[in-house]
Amino acid sequence: MDKNKIIVFDTTLRDGEQSPGCSMNTEEKIKVALQLEKLGVDVIEAGFAAASPGDFDAVSRIAEQVKNSSICSLSRAIENDIKQAGLAVEKAPLHRIHTFIATSPIHMKYKLKMSEDEVIKRAVHAVEYARTFVDDVEFSLEDAGRSEIPFMKEVMDAVIAAGASTINLPDTVGYRLPTELGAMVKELSDFAGNRARISVHNHNDLGLATANTLAAVTNGARQIEVTINGLGERAGNSALEEAVMAIKTRKDAFGDLYTSINTKEIYATSRLVATITGVEPQQNKSIVGKNAFAHESGIHQDGVLKHQETYEIMKPEDVGVIKDSTLILGKHSGRAAFRDKINQLGFDKITDEELNSAFEKFKVLADKKKEVTDDDVRMLITDESLNHDKTYELVGLQISDCSNGLPTAAVSIKYNDEIISDANIGNGTMDAIFKTIDRLTGISGDLQSYNVTSVTEGKDALAKVTTRVVFDEQTPSFVGHGLSVDTMLATAKAYLGSVNSFLSQKERLSKRTEHQV
Numbered sequence: 001m002d003k004n005k006i007i008v009f010d011t012t013l014r015d016g017e018q019s020p021g022c023s024m025n026t027e028e029k030i031k032v033a034l035q036l037e038k039l040g041v042d043v044i045e046a047g048f049a050a051a052s053p054g055d056f057d058a059v060s061r062i063a064e065q066v067k068n069s070s071i072c073s074l075s076r077a078i079e080n081d082i083k084q085a086g087l088a089v090e091k092a093p094l095h096r097i098h099t100f101i102a103t104s105p106i107h108m109k110y111k112l113k114m115s116e117d118e119v120i121k122r123a124v125h126a127v128e129y130a131r132t133f134v135d136d137v138e139f140s141l142e143d144a145g146r147s148e149i150p151f152m153k154e155v156m157d158a159v160i161a162a163g164a165s166t167i168n169l170p171d172t173v174g175y176r177l178p179t180e181l182g183a184m185v186k187e188l189s190d191f192a193g194n195r196a197r198i199s200v201h202n203h204n205d206l207g208l209a210t211a212n213t214l215a216a217v218t219n220g221a222r223q224i225e226v227t228i229n230g231l232g233e234r235a236g237n238s239a240l241e242e243a244v245m246a247i248k249t250r251k252d253a254f255g256d257l258y259t260s261i262n263t264k265e266i267y268a269t270s271r272l273v274a275t276i277t278g279v280e281p282q283q284n285k286s287i288v289g290k291n292a293f294a295h296e297s298g299i300h301q302d303g304v305l306k307h308q309e310t311y312e313i314m315k316p317e318d319v320g321v322i323k324d325s326t327l328i329l330g331k332h333s334g335r336a337a338f339r340d341k342i343n344q345l346g347f348d349k350i351t352d353e354e355l356n357s358a359f360e361k362f363k364v365l366a367d368k369k370k371e372v373t374d375d376d377v378r379m380l381i382t383d384e385s386l387n388h389d390k391t392y393e394l395v396g397l398q399i400s401d402c403s404n405g406l407p408t409a410a411v412s413i414k415y416n417d418e419i420i421s422d423a424n425i426g427n428g429t430m431d432a433i434f435k436t437i438d439r440l441t442g443i444s445g446d447l448q449s450y451n452v453t454s455v456t457e458g459k460d461a462l463a464k465v466t467t468r469v470v471f472d473e474q475t476p477s478f479v480g481h482g483l484s485v486d487t488m489l490a491t492a493k494a495y496l497g498s499v500n501s502f503l504s505q506k507e508r509l510s511k512r513t514e515h516q517v
């Protein structure tokens with residue numbers, strides 16, 4: 001074990017997905033997982049395989065595609081959870097099962113209704129059973145932040161003897177202060193010695209998640225569990241970008257400690273996750289927020305112009321933020337400049353088909369917009385690669401709405417090479433669009449959330465719409481994305497995206513079931 005290496009365990013696809021409104025479909029999770037691999041994370045917690053057939057499908061398809069990061073699934077200390085996790089990760093060249101049980105008095109008494117002895121027995125059996133599927137087993141003492149040290153030592157002794165090689169100490173409810181968490185990690189990592197790697201998983205309820213992660217690292221933790229943009233249950237988790245950049249930027253404080261993260265991929269990863277989830281990091285969010293490298297006031301601007309480091313402790317380029325791009329794209333730009341820009345922005349896995357289709361959209365956009373920005377291009381490419389499932393494709397939309405009339409939408413869509421059209425009235429224009437699409441597809445969706453943001457400033461900005469729609473009780477919500485300078489067109493595209501994504505998941509799950517039968 002390299003004593004200076006900090007293993008980066010990314011749980012965006014598991015704990016991050018537990019952020020309200022952040023559930024992702026399988027195709028989206030695969031995109032994020034491939035980007036996390038490119039970012040260089042050591043372990044990707046791809047989901048909780050036993051939670052639903054959709055989760056199992058997502059973890060196992062990620063396991064089939066990711067080669068360089070270990071793929072992990074979370075499971076309770078329950079045989080069936082562990083079995084599902086083992087089966088889901090088995091195809092990955094590197095894989096891990098992460099099993100857990102709570103060890104705090106409050107969780108054991110009220111939630112689990114188990115004695116300390118029962119908890120230890122369940123923990124040991126979980127680890128032993130997980131070892132029948134994989135060699136690499138992580139065990140978490142849930143709510144370690146509120147657990148008693150002597151009991152945690154007993155649990156640790158037992159699960160290490162049973163075969164766990166990573167012991168995670170989550171501050172599940174974000175309760176601890178950095179000094180306290182550091183002291184706990186010090187005592188327990190000294191106790192574990194060379195027998196296991198100590199990991200931390202901090203929540204941000206008091207805004208201390210990253211401070212706690214860093215305190216843990218300086219006190220012996222050698223794995224950090226983090227998420228992109230700090231997504232996660234309630235107030236979120238420690239953000240990957242914050243912990244990694246603190247370790248890199250403050251070498252004086254962290255000495256030889258290092259991570260394998262390619263920090264130049266941070267911004268692209270953050271944008272991808274924000275686009276897919278529809279949840280933008282707050283503007284002043286460290287590292288990836290819109291204002292993270294912006295200087296507003298005169299004295300700061302003067303300082304930066306004279307010497308960048310007067311007001312910047314990191315270079316934007318180090319996290320992949322491209323400033324002062326020299327290639328300005330507009331309506332006279334050709335394919336070569338467009339491809340060059342895409343490469344500059346780090347999209348190296350894009351297919352020719354995706355590139356051609358994005359180029360066509362770029363030309364349409366450039367006709368409407370004076371200057372196409374990096375953010376516009378990033379969004380066009382991401383949109384292209386997210387909208388792979390095209391059972392239904394929007395061909396035309398006509399809407400009419402007036403204060404005293406009936407909001408009406410006429411929609412044309414392509415289905416099996418045929419154009420089908422219909423029109424409907426609604427309570428508002430959007431309602432009319434959704435109702436018409438429901439009638440054309442024969443699938444009725446229940447809109448859970450609708451989000452519209454502008455990609456850049458200006459009246460001619462691209463509108464990015466994200467819809468989250470539920471179609472039946474068996475499957476979770478499906479996210480759709482639409483991009484257009486016209487918000488209503490973007491809305492119709494997003495809603496159809498949700499329909500397509502639902503249909504493709506349904507088809508895949510039924511094929512899997514047929515195969516199993």
Ligand SMILES: CC(=O)SCCNC(=O)CCNC(=O)[C@H](O)C(C)(C)COP(=O)(O)OP(=O)(O)OC[C@H]1O[C@@H](n2cnc3c(N)ncnc32)[C@H](O)[C@@H]1OP(=O)(O)O
Pocket residue numbers: 015048050051052075076077078100101102111112113142172233
């Ligand atoms: C701190 C964390 O982030 S933990 C991870 C959270 N993630 C999730 O919960 C994933 C999504 N969850 C789900 O889909 C569902 O909760 C499932 C499929 C996991 C379980 O569903 P259900 O069987 O209906 O149980 P339900 O969610 O109502 O309750 C959880 C049960 O698991 C028990 N449990 C909780 N944690 C553990 C554990 N680590 N090991 C064993 N049992 C546990 C609870 O005590 C409760 O048992 P009870 O029903 O006997 O009281």
Ligand SMILES: CC(C)C(=O)C(=O)O
Pocket residue numbers: 015100140142143168170171172173201203
């Ligand atoms: C299961 C563990 C790792 C967790 O998510 C938590 O305690 O917050």
